[in-house]
Amino acid sequence: MDTWIGLMSGTSMDGIDAVLVSFRENAVRIHDTHSIPYPEHLRHRLMLASQNQATPDEVGELDTLTGVIFADAAETLIRNSSVDKSSIRAIGSHGQTLRHQPSGPSRFSLQIGNPAIIAEKTGIATVGDFRSRDMAAGGQGAPLVPAFHQFFFGSKTEDRCILNLGGIANITWIPSNPASPVTGFDTGPANALMDAWCLDQTGRAYDEDGHWAQEGIVDQAMLSDMLSDAYFDRPPPKSTGKEKFNLGWVKTLVQRHGETRPEDVQRTLLQLSVITAVRQMPQSPAMTVYACGGGTRNRLLMGELSQALSPIRVLDTAELGLDPQWVEPTAFAWLARQTMERKPGNLAEVTGARGPRVLGAIYPA
Ligand SMILES: Nc1ncnc2c1ncn2[C@@H]1O[C@H](COP(=O)(O)OP(=O)(O)O)[C@@H](O)[C@H]1O
Ligand SMILES: [Mg+2]
Known part of the structure; x- marks a missing residue:
């Protein structure tokens, strides 16, 4: 073997x-x-x-x-x-x-x-x-994981969207119909911005379980400003990294929106990660979303993702036999x-x- x-x-x-x-x-x-x-x-x-x-x-x-x-x-x-x-x-x-x-x-x-x-x-x-x-x-x-996702997660009976929640989020769309192509791209930030803001404001490398974000509320004006970034509307193929989505990106937006509590910014960044991933997924009511990567350990993030996608099911890849x-x-x-x-x-x-x-x-x- x-x-x-x-x-x-x-x-x-x-x-x-x-x-x-x-x-x-x-x-x-x-x-x-x-x-x-x-x-x-x-x-x-x-x-x-x-x-x-x-x-x-x-x-x-x-x-x-x-x-x-x-x-x-x-x-x-x-x-x-x-x-x-x-x-x-x-x-x-x-x-x-x-x-x-x-x-x-x-x-x-x-x-x-x-x-x-x-x-x-x-x-x-x-x-x-x-x-x-x-x-x-x-x-x-990039992303290079989709070929493996297709190999291991492909199904003849279920349309699957694999969502990797690393620093950056990427999706792989695997239709059950083998005649339809597998697609995939980076949707934008998953943990990168939350980690950067958390480190800058609290000295902690990441917001465990989203506890700090939980104390904040989404700043809707700031969120729509963030969502207006051209990256999110660009058609694939596309990939990104911390060259773009970094602390400087967050600070520019925070400055534009005046008085905001740091925990509100954190909450808004979490929502940004959720919404950008969800909006860029194929609009297929029959699919199931399987998440992987460190972001699956953030309970608030996973909860918000489930809510945003409902009634589409959000599971993690352990359901398919591979720990996230x-x-x-x-x-x-x-x-x-x-x-x-x-x-x-x-x-x-x-x-x-x-x-x-x-x-x-x-x-x-
Ligand atoms: N318990 C947790 N609560 C919140 N976030 C977590 C937790 N565990 C891991 N993470 C997040 O996951 C990230 C690491 O995920 P990972 O999949 O290794 O990303 P990458 O591929 O970018 O290295 C951490 O930086 C952190 O943001
Ligand atoms: Mg890692």
């Missing part, structure tokens, strides 16, 4: 999620999992770098430091697992995005966390740099398998690429 490792850290920069999995037909078996939060000082430096506040020397150093932590995550996962190490065919490492600029004259998407270090420390072939080939083929380089925390790292284990087998990992209709492409760079064992 071949096994695969997936390593993921998203725009939230909260830390690395690692899985050891195997695949059979359309089934996934998770053998072991491991998470490592970034040390606070590293997270802070990554945040600064992601805001363009780092020299090339610093970016190089961060590439090494995160590469070592990604490798540590894989090594701990392997050490604590009863799975035979020799069965592990490859590690798929998304890396840590520092910047994602999918449009403009010189498009790029920069992930750090040197895969050479992971391959060297583990002795296992490592696939990294998943986004750049899709971008070279004219695509957004492990969907993304499992997707990168699957993408590594696609690469090793020289199969495409992108969905061209999602990213806008000229066609399907074998993604990533292989760092041999």
